Amino acid sequence: MENPIWLAPLAGVTFPSTRLFFRGLGAGLVHTEMISCAGLVHGSRKTFSMLKTVEGERPVVLQLFGPDAATLYEGAQRALSCSSFEAIGINMACPMPKVTRKGAGSSLLGRPEVASAMVRALVPLGLPVWVKTRKSPPASSMDTLAFSGMLLEAGASHICIHGRLPAQKYGGMADKSVVIDAAKAFPGMIAASGDIFSP
Numbered sequence: 001m002e003n004p005i006w007l008a009p010l011a012g013v014t015f016p017s018t019r020l021f022f023r024g025l026g027a028g029l030v031h032t033e034m035i036s037c038a039g040l041v042h043g044s045r046k047t048f049s050m051l052k053t054v055e056g057e058r059p060v061v062l063q064l065f066g067p068d069a070a071t072l073y074e075g076a077q078r079a080l081s082c083s084s085f086e087a088i089g090i091n092m093a094c095p096m097p098k099v100t101r102k103g104a105g106s107s108l109l110g111r112p113e114v115a116s117a118m119v120r121a122l123v124p125l126g127l128p129v130w131v132k133t134r135k136s137p138p139a140s141s142m143d144t145l146a147f148s149g150m151l152l153e154a155g156a157s158h159i160c161i162h163g164r165l166p167a168q169k170y171g172g173m174a175d176k177s178v179v180i181d182a183a184k185a186f187p188g189m190i191a192a193s194g195d196i197f198s199p
Contacts, residue, residue: 001059003028008160008193009063009089009132016054029059034091037066037075038102051083059086061130065094067103068114069121076122087128087157090118093193095134095166106134106166112142112150119154128157132193135165135178144178145185152186159186162193 007014007022009031019030032050039047053060062085066072076088092115094105101107108115115131122129131151136144148159161182163174174194183190 001028002026004191006191007031009034009061009091011094015050016052016057019057019060020054023057029061029086030057031061031063031089032085034063034065034094034099035075035079037064037071040075040078041071048082051079053083053085061085061087061089063089063091063132065091065099065104066118069117072118073121073125076125080125080127085127087130088122088125089130089132090122092131092133093160093162095169100166109134109136109140109142109147109166112147115147116150116154119151119156123155129155130158130160131156132160132162134162135175137165137167145182148182148186148190152189158189158191160191160193164194 005027006029007019007027011034014031014033022030035050036047062079064072064075066075072090091105092108099105119129119131133147136142136147142150144161148161151159161179163176163178164172176192179190179192
């Protein structure tokens with residue numbers, strides 16, 4: 001990558017023209033929208049259209065979401081059979097009910113064994129496995145640092161932490177201290193998301 005300033009995955013926003021625009025502004029890396037593995041498994045034409053990339057936007061990280069390791073793996077296989085990417089991202093951060101109700105996104109913070117299995121399932125595909133997650137809720141069995149360490153131990157190459165609780169959605173302030181603690185514990189493996197307004 002040219003630099004560590006990246007365009008985050010944003011549903012309904014990070015389609016090819018937006019990604020290309022931000023690469024032109026100097027972003028070192030871009031992500032696809034959050035793509036449903038269930039949609040890929042069921043052959044949804046609309047979901048497959050979200051895999052399209054254009055010349056000039058690479059490196060591109062494929063961002064996927066799903067409820068379990070088997071669905072995630074099958075969806076990733078189908079995605080990689082028709083497009084190429086530099087890494088595969090797993091979304092464990094989305095707080096929206098339409099995603100969490102299905103057992104995906106930030107609901108995985110409460111299901112660490114499933115989250116770990118998802119990473120292990122994708123590692124054999126041969127691309128770096130990245131995870132986007134959030135600050136762990138107080139009721140979780142693992143705090144943010146332990147959850148991140150578990151994902152790295154399972155084979156993740158990189159963790160991006162959004163410093164808000166799932167219940168905050170996109171309101172309030174992001175807690176940068178949890179990101180800093182993780183970055184100190186796992187040097188070179190952590191990125192920050194949320195309330196990034198200046199260099």
